[in-house]
Amino acid sequence: MTDLLQATSLAKKFGDHEVIKDVSFSVPRGTVTAIVGPSGSGKTTLLRGLNALERPDSGIVQIADVSVDFAKIRASRRGRLGSADRALLRRYQAHSGMVFQGHNLFPHRTALQNVTEGPIVVQRVPAAEATENARALLAKVGLADHADKFPYQLSGGQQQRVGIARALALEPDLLLFDEPTSALDPELVGEVLDVIRQLAKEGRTMVLVTHEIRFARDVADEVLFIDGGLVVERGRPRDVLDHPKHERTQAFLRRLLEV
């Protein structure tokens, strides 16, 4: 199987705080990778790094045919990038779609408009085609009847599913999820996980940060356990989650099972 994503030696500091120290991993096309680890271990930072929302200080990431060497992307003192770098990052970002923990839907647009926004405005897909496509996606996430509602008129679980449809609309090669269910009431978690499970079945390539260990065991092909900005353990779910070798992994899982 060919790798869709290949990350090599990623590192990121916030001030003096080394949040990601030296992380390398790859994600084969059509597989699901789950990232687990204690709070503050750097999971979100790593995921945002893969999407260049938070640029790593160094390291190389290749997604599909675009490769970015972050050490070479140097911003000016005040955080501005050159136009070539900006164009490269734009191409790089186009390969992945992001689903946020707090959904970040556009509040002034209906569910349908949230989904069509990217295709129409960025990809210049004709409106009729984009709308048809968006309706199909909303139907797929179980929201066919809610297309014309504003985000505030939807439940948390529904909002998160619109967020997934919005990411899917751009047809990215890779989907990134940052704890897509952790902001939800427990009874709403299931409907969102079902959608993700469905996507896994379709063979989408996904990287997801999650605290739902049972769910990770279910859908993931590979699990990365991260602590202190390093990959402590990796492997098949049943190895890492059921028979962890590393002491830190064992402690983390024990704590999770206690609650």
Place this chain on the structure above:
Amino acid sequence: MLATLFLLAGVFLAPPAHAATDKPSGLPKTLRVGTEGVYPPFSYYDASDKLTGYDVDYIKEVGKRLGVQVKFVETPWDSMFSALQSKRIDLVANQVTLNPERKAKYDLSSPYISTTGVLVVASDNKSIKSLKDLKGKRAGENITSNWAATAKKNGATVVGVDAMDKAISALTQGRVDAIVNDKLAVKNYLNTKGTKGVKIVATTDDKSESVFAARRGSSYMPAIDKEIRAMRQDGTSQKLYDKYFGAKAAEKSGTSDWQVVKDNAWPMLKATLKTTIPLTVVAFLIGLLIAVLVALMRRSSVLVLSWIARVFISIIRGTPLLVQLVIVFYGLPEIGIKFSTFISAAIALSLNVGGYGAEIVRSAISSVPDGQWEAAETIGMDYRTSLRRVILPQASRIAVPPLGNTLLSLVKDTSLTSMILALDLFHQAQIAAAPTYSYFALYCAAAVYYWVICFILNHFQGRLETRLNRYVVR
């Protein structure tokens, strides 16, 4: 920023003042004459809304005799000489009193009318017959005027009154015993309001003469003086005097305030529709554009841009609007940049709206959560698309209420342009009030107009807010 705006606006630069060849008399083909239009009976608008008055008719006649076209440019007294210096006008015909200071600074004609002071008392007063009788009496005067000085010199106690109508009513009500004031002004008032209850008992020795004024070195005066002499000799001067100060001039006496307001309702509405509203609309739209640009510059990571924006905002918010208006209107012509009245007013007001609006827009943009920028970025939007499609629509919801306040202030601030001769609603009220002395009634009427505009705007603001709020939880 300012400089670029002025450059941009340079497209509207007024054409050169008068390219036409000068007459052999040294006068331009078209003589632009500054006059107040609110100073009856010298310069005012008559009942049919035509500029008229002693000074107006006089200079018109002079122009006719010299074969030049006279074009009146209405100018408030306080900016009359700035207008002369900045070449917006060529001549002042507005009761310029001859004095040595003026003689040193301007080209002055020979006098075309002269006046003295008069002593006015109540009709039943038998004790005051001359200035000497003022000793120990109360005189109603504008305390900074020379008439107050004359009254004091003759032993009177000065009671401050700031306008002719108030002085006369103080006299008839017995709150003062006498008034010393300009003969022509008194006659005009009595001609307008009726002479009931007061009489003129004496004249003073002070004599004041009125002249036309031009910029130094104009070379107009020999020709103008020759015509003034001729008009005095052939009786034209006297005829004009009788028209405005003679017994027959009393034709309009006793018009009620209500009638004045009714007569002026339409002219005031016209001024509202022709100047106040268009000025508000233009200044607000351009001002909003400036506000958004400056707000973005202020947020910019390019140091120079954000500093320019800061300085601009600080200057606009830290200086009076009136000063800004005067700078645009009289300051810029001094360095060779000249706009029409409307455009000057629009520029000054837009910059003002831009300065205040920038801070509003900036804080509205900051109030949109970072997650919105990030979501826009992950679906591939660049900075400008993110702004246009995601950030500004949400910021506008936050910005509309405070911008609504800015708009209401702007509506009222347009009245300040009456200082720089735009014919707005408030200026129209001044024009109508001057010949009738119905200041209070007409200013109340103007207030009603402003209030109605604001009321309507407020209504639409409410609807806009409802529309913008449709996507948030209620």
